[in-house]
Amino acid sequence: MAGFGLPNFxxxxxxxxxxxxxxxxxxxLQEELDAMEIEGSSEDGRASIWLSGNQQPLRVKLDPSLLNEGQDTxxxxxxxxxxxxxxxxxxxxxxxxxxxxGGLDLNLPGMGG
Structure with missing residues (x-):
């Protein structure tokens, strides 16, 4: 069969x-990403949000002083x-x-590139 351009067994x-x-x-990897907790914070550090490695929201923390500064802030x-x-x-x-x-460019949705 190899003569027909097919790979060998x-x-x-x-x-x-x-x-x-x-x-x-x-x-x-999916399980590891699910278990991760990745924190993001506002510039002043008074608001923090944690997401899993799969971008599932986990929790939010707001400094009480932030709430006194109004809704927009x-x-x-x-x-x-x-x-x-x-x-x-x-x-x-x-x-x-x-x-x-291994660095292959698979062009997966949501992964940039």
Whole structure:
């Protein structure tokens, strides 16, 4: 069959083995990302938001003084903290995926690039 441009059985077996290993590693990575807590804070540190490595919201902490400064100030601080947490979580996820794929550019949705 090799004469018809098909890979030999050994190559197919190796490809399947690698695919299974990547699948197992991806599952492990998913679990690790779920367990992570990534904090993002407003510039003044009075608002903090934690996301998992998979960007699931985990908790919010606001300094009581922030609430006394009015709705606009509090909302801006929460938004800044959320953006910070999201950026850190996305960067962590992208880095871990690159480690998993050996730097292959898979152009995955939500992963930039």
């Amino acid at each position: 050994g190559q197919l077996t190796e490809a399947f083995r690698k695919a299974q290993q990547i699948q197992q590693d991806a599952q492990k 509090a909302e801006a601080a929460v938004l800044a903290a959320l953006q910070s947490a999201y950026e850190r979580s996305t960067a962590t996820m992208k880095e871990r995926m690159q480690d998993l794929t």
